[in-house]
Amino acid sequence: MASHNESIIREPLITGKDITYAKITNDVLHPVENMPTKAWWIGFTVASLGACLWVFAVSYTFWYGIGSWGLNKTVGWAWDITGFVWWVGIGHAGTLISAILLMFRQNWRNSINRSAEAMTIFAVICAATYIVAHMGRPWMAVYSLPLPNQYGSLWVNFNSPLIWDVFAISTYFSVSLVFWYTGLLPDLATIRDRATGIRRKIYSVCSFGWTGSVKTWQRFETVSLILAGISTPLVLSVHTIVSMDFATSLEPGWHTTIFPPYFVAGAIFSGFAMVQTLLLITRKVLGLENYITMFHIESMNKIILLTGSIVGVAYMTEFFIAYYSGGEYEQYTFLNRFTGPYWWAGCMMYGCNVLMTQMMWFKKVRTNIPISWVLSIVVNIGMWFERFVIIVTSLHRDFIPSSWAMFYPTWIDLSVFIGSIGVFFTLFLLFIRVFPSIAMGEVKLLVKSSSEQAKKKLLDSGHIDPSHAEFYKEALTKFDSVELSDYEKV
Amino acid sequence: MSSTKFILGLFDDPDVMMHGIDQLQKNSVPIYDVYTPMPIHGIDDKLGIKPSRLGYAAFMFGCLGGTTIFSLVYYFMVHDWPMDIGGKPAFAVPSFIPATFEWTVLFTAFGMTATFFFSTHLFPGRTPRVMDLRATDDRFVIAIDAKGNIPHEEITNLLKEAGAVEVKHNDRKYVSYE
Numbered sequence: 001m002a003s004h005n006e007s008i009i010r011e012p013l014i015t016g017k018d019i020t021y022a023k024i025t026n027d028v029l030h031p032v033e034n035m036p037t038k039a040w041w042i043g044f045t046v047a048s049l050g051a052c053l054w055v056f057a058v059s060y061t062f063w064y065g066i067g068s069w070g071l072n073k074t075v076g077w078a079w080d081i082t083g084f085v086w087w088v089g090i091g092h093a094g095t096l097i098s099a100i101l102l103m104f105r106q107n108w109r110n111s112i113n114r115s116a117e118a119m120t121i122f123a124v125i126c127a128a129t130y131i132v133a134h135m136g137r138p139w140m141a142v143y144s145l146p147l148p149n150q151y152g153s154l155w156v157n158f159n160s161p162l163i164w165d166v167f168a169i170s171t172y173f174s175v176s177l178v179f180w181y182t183g184l185l186p187d188l189a190t191i192r193d194r195a196t197g198i199r200r201k202i203y204s205v206c207s208f209g210w211t212g213s214v215k216t217w218q219r220f221e222t223v224s225l226i227l228a229g230i231s232t233p234l235v236l237s238v239h240t241i242v243s244m245d246f247a248t249s250l251e252p253g254w255h256t257t258i259f260p261p262y263f264v265a266g267a268i269f270s271g272f273a274m275v276q277t278l279l280l281i282t283r284k285v286l287g288l289e290n291y292i293t294m295f296h297i298e299s300m301n302k303i304i305l306l307t308g309s310i311v312g313v314a315y316m317t318e319f320f321i322a323y324y325s326g327g328e329y330e331q332y333t334f335l336n337r338f339t340g341p342y343w344w345a346g347c348m349m350y351g352c353n354v355l356m357t358q359m360m361w362f363k364k365v366r367t368n369i370p371i372s373w374v375l376s377i378v379v380n381i382g383m384w385f386e387r388f389v390i391i392v393t394s395l396h397r398d399f400i401p402s403s404w405a406m407f408y409p410t411w412i413d414l415s416v417f418i419g420s421i422g423v424f425f426t427l428f429l430l431f432i433r434v435f436p437s438i439a440m441g442e443v444k445l446l447v448k449s450s451s452e453q454a455k456k457k458l459l460d461s462g463h464i465d466p467s468h469a470e471f472y473k474e475a476l477t478k479f480d481s482v483e484l485s486d487y488e489k490v
Numbered sequence: 491m492s493s494t495k496f497i498l499g500l501f502d503d504p505d506v507m508m509h510g511i512d513q514l515q516k517n518s519v520p521i522y523d524v525y526t527p528m529p530i531h532g533i534d535d536k537l538g539i540k541p542s543r544l545g546y547a548a549f550m551f552g553c554l555g556g557t558t559i560f561s562l563v564y565y566f567m568v569h570d571w572p573m574d575i576g577g578k579p580a581f582a583v584p585s586f587i588p589a590t591f592e593w594t595v596l597f598t599a600f601g602m603t604a605t606f607f608f609s610t611h612l613f614p615g616r617t618p619r620v621m622d623l624r625a626t627d628d629r630f631v632i633a634i635d636a637k638g639n640i641p642h643e644e645i646t647n648l649l650k651e652a653g654a655v656e657v658k659h660n661d662r663k664y665v666s667y668e
Contacts (some may be wrong), residue, residue, distance in 0.1 A: 006641050019629070020502075020628065021502070021527060021558070022627060022628040022630035025527075025627045025628060119569065146562065146566060152571060153570070153571075154571065155566035155567070155569075155570065156566075157572055157573070158563045158566065158567050158585055158586055158589055158593070159567075159575065159585040161581060161588075163589070164588035164589060164592075167588065167589045167592040168588065171592040171593070171595055171596045174599075174600070175595060175596060175599040175600075178599050178600065178603050179599070182603055182606075185612070186499065186527070186528075186626065189618065189626045190626040190627055192618065192626075193618075193620060193623040193624070193625075193627065194623070194627065204615075204617070204618055205614050205615045206616065208607065208612035208613055208614055208616055209611065209612055209613070209615075209616030209617060209618045209619065210612065210618065210626070211525060211618060211619055211620055211621075211625075212525045212526055212527060212626055213523045213524065213525055214523060214524050214526075214533050214534055214537060214539055214624055215523075215534075215539055215610065216527040216612075217526065217528075217530070218529075218542050219519050219541065219542045219544055219606050219609070219610055220529065221529050222542040222544045222545060222606075223544060223602060223603060223606045226544070226545060226548045226598070226602060227599060227602075227603070230552075230595045230598050230599060231550075231595075231599075233591075233595070234592075234595045237588065237591060237592065239500070241588055330514045429517070440527075440528075441527060441528040441529070442528070444527060444528040445528050448503075448504070448505075449583055489501070
């Protein structure tokens, strides 16, 4: 049924008064149906300049070859794979929110899943560009596919994690895209039915003729649930396989069985940090405070705390196992993270990811928007350094001291990295301009059960256990979008 | 003879609409379809719509994907060009699992979604068959085929009594056609 009275103890997922179905549509579609604001234009200009830088830097790489990067024969992987793993990891939060939280019936996902999924897709695009760019001769990418060729046919090696990665990333991207777009159809139909002229025609094509009939919705829900069911193991497999790119090698610092769970936790950790970075701004700029509430922010911070702590445990395990293994190369690699020339990168990694996120144990920190935002940036930085430490710090001390080397990024390395952030934000800003950034159909489901006004009605009815009512009112104090004075008399 | 093709009962609340469905069914008025801006559970039971069988399709596609890639990898790695990797067996099943898994998921997702689009007639550029433009916004619409359900006034009253905020007598089936 559409409505039932949810327990008063649960915090509201939609705040504000007079939230009607029409108001949700109006609020969510406001940025889509109106000319963009100045803030959007400024953001878009900066982001697209970054994207132009990316186009230039990658073209330069293709023209002059990988030699334009700072790689050398000891450090053969550096910012490219660091960037790749970083972006893929960021993508993972979107699938976690849209798939795993759907399966666990966490309704707070409803207002953040759309933009998180979009973020997934854009992050995976950025990751894929790194893969193509680091090939140097990108037209050779075709040889990563098992296609008949003139050499035999010489097939790709299915014993290689790099080939598993080709399959994992391409499947992940395309399945995420299908999941996201199928979910968009009802909302695109909403835009279509409100638009006129050419906009109506465009959204008509994009919405595939969606009507919202009973059978359509029934099938839609089946598809969503099954897609969620298969995306859950998929997302776990993707970062597992990414970690196997390292773990199946014999390189000290990489050759570790803990890598798959450690990478997956790290991916979700960094992904949620990026969702937090984006949504804290989006909710403010687009005026969506009633839908992306303090409860959402705090919940995401709790997940960041949990996954950050898992990552912390993984770090400790790594160190213990390095000590316990008795392998001197292994031990040296881990000591070198603190005592070697890249000690500062190690400090960034452990400091940002473990020490800083432990602040989230405090509710004051979790519910403070500026601090949450800064911490989310700190996590993003920390997770970039984690990959840098794993890749470069492990590589730069080879088995033979004569081949020890340092990695110095060139301005092309730097431009590709900054440029990929530009590409990401360009895509994200275009997304919030043309597509609804909140899944309206799913948020509307919550109005009658989990909204502040529905709970207020419950309170007003007077049949609530007073201690529960007190508990609820206490919980409301953290919200920045709730008028607390309304609750004084209740 | 009235020119009304469809009678639409517009509700602003899903629970009231459910009540409307009950009222119509109590009076033996057949319901053509119901259009809602969000999935409302329970309508399908009331209208006697059978559960979706897309799950079976998904399973079949998954089996197809897994079998396809496993057979291909077997052909590549064992039959066509077996490689001697330190004398280890060419038929190294654990190495084949990741690709098999990925294609199982890939085929399931694409096959099931394509089946959904095909059976629901969703494709890019399909003309939307919309009876009321607010059905994707904030109205829960019960559509009744006017042909054969002659006492239009009675149906109108029934819908109004059940709590419809508006009852429309549409001369055209779909308002979205140009």
